[in-house]
Amino acid sequence: MGPSEKEEEEQNVIVISDDDDGGDEEVENTQGSSVLCVELQDESHLEEKKPEEIVDEKEDLxxxxCKQANVMPHARYDCNVHPFERTECDTCSPLGTNNVICDQCYCYICDKPAAECxxxxxxxxxHCNAHNKSSFWKSQRNLALTGVLAMFNLELLDIDTELRHGGDLLEKFIRELSVAYNMYLIGEWISPPAQECFCVPKLPPGQCDSCRSQHMEVVxxxxxxxxxxxxxxxxxxxESPKAAAIMLLGAAKQIALHKDPALLRSCQNxxxxxxxxxAVPFLFQRITTRLQRMLVLCDFPKxxxxxxxxxxxxxxxPCHCHAFTNCLNVVPWDHMLLTTVLKGxxxxxxxxLKGRKMYLWEALPVVEARVEKLLDKKKYKEVVRYLRAVKCDDNQRLRDLRxxxxxxxxxTGDFMDATHSLLFPVNSLACCSACRITPCQFKVYLKIFRTGCVPSGNDIxxxxxxxxxxxxxxxxxxxKQALKVLYSSKALCRNxxxxxxxxxxxxxSNFLEKRGHLLPLTLEEPPLAFQAKVLVASNSVLEDLKARxxxxxxxxxxSAQLHHEASLILAVxxxxxxxxxxxxxxxxxxxxVLAFGKNFWALRMLLDQLSCEDHILCGTANLLLRDLNREKGTMLSVWQNLGPKYVGDFVxxxxxxxxxxxxxxxxxTLNIIIDNLPLCPWAQQLCTFFRDSGLKQLPLGTTVHHEVSKFITAFEKL
Structure with a gap:
């Protein structure tokens, strides 16, 4: 590199001062500047002093x-090449040489190269007059950088990529909405129905342009x-939560400004x-509901x-949206009253508070969102405490949540409290939850109480x-608890x-299969004396339970060894x-009938109990025959799974x-089997079961003997 090139390259030196006070006049003159130029001595002198340090005792520097400075991108007011004049808010014309720039000058307002401003x-x-010492230019910069987000009073440090994306979409929407709203204000000219003509000469109704134009209206x-x-x-x-919030709030502000140009005209048609x-209240309902949920579910910075x-x-x-005035006054999660409720x-x-009663009252979307978030975090105790304490404007839906x-x-494993919650309402104005549970939910609850296991999800x-x-x-x-639930609801008791x-x-049993199915028990028939004792005790127990x-x-x-058998007898x-x-x-x-499984002694006891009243027994038999006729295919499948011994005991x-x-x-049942022999590969084994059990020798009556003999004979010939 030649001497001339070296001299041209080494023109400036960047010196960082550690004196922030600026005690003398020279330092004061450099305040507000991002670079300081120091004039270099000639090369020969520098070479002689190279091993030594250059010390400025006056500035303790x-x-x-020493190396040539690389000019970095800088704001125009920090340019060391061209002087800059400062004023508070001069926007009429460039001051001095403020419009002159170097290659690295940036616009303070647009935050891009000055040549592109x-x-x-x-x-x-x-913009050439903008600088960082003016409150006016600072506000202009914030407005330019935040764009439409400025109306949300957001600081530059608050704005991230999500917020800026939402702002860009909102700005585009505002432009499109302005066009659509202007077209709405212009309206449409609509011709009225055929009007009678009063002109001379008189024309047929609807054919006179003059009369028709007088009655046209704008809609x-x-x-x-x-x-x-x-x-x-x-x-x-x-969109992401932050962007969505910006878009929803911006849309709410825009449609709130819309006016109806025909206030006196009825809107019923x-x-x-x-x-x-x-339309505007409908849109506001959608916007506020979504925002209410987002304020609860999304972890926005405070x-x-x-x-x-x-x-x-x-x-x-506007007056037609006054109902939404306080709808976004959603208490944060760290609110004192809410916190004490969740902690119990x-x-x-x-x-x-100061002599006034405060209630934990929240809108339904807020309640639903809080429950949803607590369930996602598996905080079931907090959900229970919250639902028991909160009040809402929609009592019907709140009751469903409760x-x-x-x-x-x-x-949470608190099964006793769960049974009490089924039977007792949260407040005196509502009925218990047992009145509204479905038969499927009743089965799930019984399965939970029997096994101590629960579905892994959050649904019953x-x-x-x-x-x-x-x-x-x-x-x-x-x-006791299962019968209390059954007796508390006629719909359940009759199902x-x-x-x-x-x-x-x-x-x-108390254990579940790997797939979550109950394991049925095959119980031996208890002694007749034990059965009689349980039947006598069951009568009084059931009457007391019905009377609550x-x-x-x-x-x-x-509580003895035969408690399973005693339970089945009470159920009978x-x-x-x-x-x-x-x-x-x-x-x-x-x-x-099928619920008894292989415990046929308990089913026989039920049939014996029914035989005391002929009309009840006949009605039950007729209902059972109708079911068998309707469910032939289902019964064949059940019998295939349970085997010939079960079918033989059943018959x-x-x-x-x-x-x-x-x-x-x-x-x-025999006729179903005979009519569907190709679907009953176990029929031969069933015939053997009848023969071994001596069914043919029992005094069953002429008709029954004939049918059984016909069934056995049919298979003996095979």
């Missing part, structure tokens, strides 16, 4: 190394604006999207959370994986599925009483009944 010397703007339809806003809201729901006074609420409160709402320190949701409290208690469903949650309820407690679930659960009297099951019968007695009162309300009896049970109507159930 040490220069240990479109308003560098524009009158009334003049303002908001439908185009509504569709544009609706599409924008759909787009907002697909227009649709809900064509009338501004109907300052941003508060600015969103402040922005909505600053919107001047406040069970009522009330507190006194109906899930027993299930959430089951998720039987399908899917189950996980252990606590210690199962004792059989005596399970029976065969509920009784079949009750019998099936009592006849199953708190009873205790006899420990000698229900309960079903027999139900049939005496509600037989004609039942839609099926077959599933109750023998009904054929050996003393009442002919019940015997017809066994005969009908």
């Amino acid at each position: 040490v220069v240990t190394y 479109q308003h560098w010397t524009t009158p009334s703007l003049c 303002h339809k908001y439908s185009g604006v509504f569709e544009l806003v609706a599409r924008f809201l759909n787009q907002a729901e697909q 227009l649709g809900h999207t064509a009338s501004l006074r109907i 300052t941003l959370y508060e600015k969103f609420i402040q922005f909505f409160q600053s919107i001047s709402l 320190q406040n069970t009522t949701g009330q507190r006194r 109906d899930m409290i027993p299930f959430y208690l089951c998720k 469903v039987e399908t899917g994986p189950w996980v252990s949650a606590g210690t199962p309820l004792r059989s005596s407690v399970l029976i 065969a599925k509920c009784w079949s679930s009750f019998i099936m659960v009592l006849g199953s 009297v708190n009873v205790s099951l006899p420990p000698a019968l229900f 007695q309960a079903v027999q009483q139900m049939l005496c009162y509600d037989l004609f309300h039942l839609t099926s009896f077959l599933e109750i 023998c049970l009904f054929l050996t009944c003393r009442h002919q109507r019940m015997q017809s159930v066994g005969l009908f």
